[in-house]
Amino acid sequence: xxxxxxxxxxxxxxxxxxxxxxxxxxxxxxxxxxxxxxxxxxxxxxxxxxxxxxxxxxxxxxxxxxxxxxxxxxxxxxxxxxxxxxxxxxxxxxxxxxxxxxxxxxxxxxxxxxxxxxxxxxxxxxxxxxxxxxxxxxxxxxxxxxxxxxxxxxxxxxxxxxxxxxxxxxxxxxxxxxxxxxxxxxxxxxxxxxxxxxxxxxxxxxxxxxxxxxxxxxxxxxxxxxxxxxxxxxxxxxxxxxxxxxxxxxxxxxxxx
Amino acid sequence: xxxxxxxxxxxxxxxxxxxxxxxxxxxxxxxxxxxxxxxxxxxxxxxxxxxxxxxxxxxxxxxxxxxxxxxxxxxxxxxxxxxxxxxxxxxxxxxxxxxxxxxxxxxxxxxxxxxxxxxxxxxxxxxxxxxxxxxxxxxxxxxxxxxxxxxxxxxxxxxxxxxxxxxxxxxxxxxxxxxxxxxxxxxxxxxxxxxxxxxxxxxxxxxxxxxxxxxxxxxxxxxxxxxxxxxxxxxxxxxxxxxxxxxxx
Numbered sequence: 411x412x413x414x415x416x417x418x419x420x421x422x423x424x425x426x427x428x429x430x431x432x433x434x435x436x437x438x439x440x441x442x443x444x445x446x447x448x449x450x451x452x453x454x455x456x457x458x459x460x461x462x463x464x465x466x467x468x469x470x471x472x473x474x475x476x477x478x479x480x481x482x483x484x485x486x487x488x489x490x491x492x493x494x495x496x497x498x499x500x501x502x503x504x505x506x507x508x509x510x511x512x513x514x515x516x517x518x519x520x521x522x523x524x525x526x527x528x529x530x531x532x533x534x535x536x537x538x539x540x541x542x543x544x545x546x547x548x549x550x551x552x553x554x555x556x557x558x559x560x561x562x563x564x565x566x567x568x569x570x571x572x573x574x575x576x577x578x579x580x581x582x583x584x585x586x587x588x589x590x591x592x593x594x595x596x597x598x599x600x601x602x603x604x605x606x607x608x609x610x611x612x613x614x615x616x617x618x619x620x621x622x623x624x625x626x627x628x629x630x631x632x633x634x635x636x637x638x639x640x641x642x643x644x645x646x647x648x649x650x651x652x653x654x655x656x657x658x659x660x661x662x663x664x665x666x667x
Numbered sequence: 668x669x670x671x672x673x674x675x676x677x678x679x680x681x682x683x684x685x686x687x688x689x690x691x692x693x694x695x696x697x698x699x700x701x702x703x704x705x706x707x708x709x710x711x712x713x714x715x716x717x718x719x720x721x722x723x724x725x726x727x728x729x730x731x732x733x734x735x736x737x738x739x740x741x742x743x744x745x746x747x748x749x750x751x752x753x754x755x756x757x758x759x760x761x762x763x764x765x766x767x768x769x770x771x772x773x774x775x776x777x778x779x780x781x782x783x784x785x786x787x788x789x790x791x792x793x794x795x796x797x798x799x800x801x802x803x804x805x806x807x808x809x810x811x812x813x814x815x816x817x818x819x820x821x822x823x824x825x826x827x828x829x830x831x832x833x834x835x836x837x838x839x840x841x842x843x844x845x846x847x848x849x850x851x852x853x854x855x856x857x858x859x860x861x862x863x864x865x866x867x868x869x870x871x872x873x874x875x876x877x878x879x880x881x882x883x884x885x886x887x888x889x890x891x892x893x894x895x896x897x898x899x900x901x902x903x904x905x906x907x908x909x910x911x912x913x914x915x916x
Contacts, residue, residue: 450735462731482709523688572854632851632853
């Protein structure tokens with residue numbers, strides 16, 4: 411128990427430093443620029459203490475659970491014994507299907523439950539005047555993330571350069587932006603940022619690094635990253651496509667009547 | 668007695684929010700472990716303790732933000748937009764992006780991991796002081812670029828520039844810097860783009876954007892307020908690649 415307490419103490423000290431800039435910002439602007447006392451000072455102080463302790467616990471738990479679990483899944487699902495393949499043979503991407511399925515499952519499950527995505531979906535419903543439904547958007551984004559992570563693990567297995575995929579993705583987004591309904595463009599862009607939550611990011615990052623560690627000839631520094639980048643790009647593509655299709659259907663319906 | 672029950676009820680209600688983040692992961696991993704891998708999980712106890720830490724930590728963290736920092740940040744964004752001083756508004760935008768990114772949990776985690784990987788790959792010396800320095804440098808780079816992005820984003824709302832100019836410009840910037848960046852930094856640089864915008868940054872930045880769009884005549888808050896987050900995930904990619912260019916050469 412004592413080493414755990416020592417660790418917690420160390421993490422606490424560093425999280426105080428992490429939170430200091432926000433506190434300095436608030437105090438400085440409130441007192442120097444706006445020249446007003448801080449409202450509900452007691453609540454703010456208690457809240458800040460919660461933030462520091464919460465961050466410390468989270469980071470410690472991350473090190474004890476999320477990182478090891480992500481890495482373990484990447485390692486176990488791609489080990490030659492589990493897949494019953496020859497360890498020295500050249501990599502054939504078709505042997506690693508379990509890792510693609512797992513990546514897709516974790517992407518879909520975490521995204522569909524993501525609270526900030528639910529908030530975006532409600533706003534999208536308002537902006538589009540109801541043509542984009544709440545569940546429609548959430549399922550679209552979740553499928554986008556599932557596909558993104560499956561493709562991302564495929565990329566790690568094959569070791570193809572990340573920037574090629576990203577460049578192609580960007581080109582696709584630019585093309586879609588030209589044709590998409592303009593009201594929804596900003597919202598679609600933001601949906602890419604909100605899908606990758608605080609809990610998902612470490613687990614997905616560790617999955618990629620664990621996978622790159624096990625595969626022969628893959629370098630974690632070069633091949634292990636990129637899953638999060640995929641998970642933030644594909645929702646944009648998915649939402650723009652969804653908005654496009656919805657508007658197209660609405661338009662053709664109007665033409666008929 | 669009834670107070671204890673009320674407190675317990677409140678704690679469970681708060682915990683639910685954090686559980687929603689963790690539960691899907693537990694279900695998927697549990698299913699794969701039991702049905703597919705069919706092997707005992709190593710260090711099971713430590714993982715359980717860690718998971719509880721994650722849930723409790725996240726709950727406290729979010730609760731603390733809601734109690735103090737979020738309300739203050741929102742009122743501050745509102746009063747600053749009404750104050751009408753462009754200088755203070757822009758410095759606030761920068762400082763908000765910078766300070767919230769420094770405290771972003773996912774970024775702290777991924778930067779530390781990046782440091783470990785860089786040391787294993789022999790890119791930086793393997794002692795913990797060098798790893799910490801590299802990770803901190805990366806976090807400060809990201810914080811600076813998010814601050815910069817929010818500043819530009821606020822200018823965009825004030826000037827009424829269309830968001831896709833910024834995004835497409837950002838894409839072109841990312842692709843151009845990729846040509847010069849060392850191969851070992853590209854993956855992590857692309858990843859931090861998605862990492863920067865989570866728990867703290869998103870709510871505060873959205874409040875700033877929506878508040879701004881509401882104060883300026885002729886802007887639709889629903890559409891103009893967005894887009895800041897997307898831009899804030901592009902600039903870190905560019906700046907982290909430049910960081911790698913300088914650090915590894």
